Amino acid sequence: MSVIAALTGLPGWLVLACVAGLPALEASALVGVVVPGETAVVAGGVAAHAGIVPLWAVVVAAVGGAVIGDQVGFSVGRRYGPGLVRRLPRRLGDSRAFERALDLVRRRGVLAVVLGRWVASLRALVPGAAGMSGLSRTRFTLANLAGGAVWASAVAVAADLAGAAYPTLERRLGAAGLALLVVVLVVLAWYLARGRRRQHDAPGVADGHASGA
Numbered sequence: 001m002s003v004i005a006a007l008t009g010l011p012g013w014l015v016l017a018c019v020a021g022l023p024a025l026e027a028s029a030l031v032g033v034v035v036p037g038e039t040a041v042v043a044g045g046v047a048a049h050a051g052i053v054p055l056w057a058v059v060v061a062a063v064g065g066a067v068i069g070d071q072v073g074f075s076v077g078r079r080y081g082p083g084l085v086r087r088l089p090r091r092l093g094d095s096r097a098f099e100r101a102l103d104l105v106r107r108r109g110v111l112a113v114v115l116g117r118w119v120a121s122l123r124a125l126v127p128g129a130a131g132m133s134g135l136s137r138t139r140f141t142l143a144n145l146a147g148g149a150v151w152a153s154a155v156a157v158a159a160d161l162a163g164a165a166y167p168t169l170e171r172r173l174g175a176a177g178l179a180l181l182v183v184v185l186v187v188l189a190w191y192l193a194r195g196r197r198r199q200h201d202a203p204g205v206a207d208g209h210a211s212g213a
Contacts, residue, residue, distance in 0.1 A: 004039060004043040007043035007047070008046050008047045008050065012053040019044035022037045022039070023066040024065040027124050037065070038155060041058070042159040045158065045160040067144055070126075070148060071127075073124075073128045074137070079131070101128075101129040104116070104122070104129070105130045105133040105135060109139065109143075110135070110139050112130075114147035115147075117151040118151060
């Protein structure tokens with residue numbers, strides 16, 4: 001039995017609790033690398049399609065859980081700083097992935113927070129990385145509210161429309177997230193290469209001026 005099938009077999013109130021709780025845990029405790037919160041939101045949308053719970057309640061629960069979880073993740077990252085990943089069990093913490101997320105937030109700020117919501121490999125890591133990056137709480141909160149509201153609403157409504165065809169929706173969400181991750185990495189690589197070229201060219205320019213003088 002799939003996770004979604006198991007969740008949709010629960011009583012309505014428990015479905016909503018999972019829709020709110022799993023996305024909240026995803027970033028606040030970094031368990032998203034094991035159980036993606038997106039799965040719970042998809043299950044909530046499928047349950048709404050089946051008439052088990054109202055769609056509006058799924059959206060409210062998903063948005064609330066996503067936003068609250070990311071705020072906690074941000075606070076954890078800010079409080080524990082560089083020691084955060086070392087405190088995680090090896091099966092949950094990937095220091096290289098966390099460093100990539102941290103670098104992305106440092107370079108892209110609120111854009112990374114909003115876009116990271118759509119990429120499974122970043123969703124659980126970006127809030128903590130944002131807390132460590134020096135991004136202000138106000139800017140993070142605004143980006144978190146915007147990204148969380150759009151992501152949770154879109155996934156829940158899409159799952160409600162998909163109904164029994166939710167496996168296709170899951171594959172498309174995964175493919176879309178992977179495509180977005182590739183785009184983000186390409187842009188980041190270009191940005192880094194451009195910065196290195198500038199650093200490499202600067203001494204030559206300076207030497208040219210000096211020799212001309």
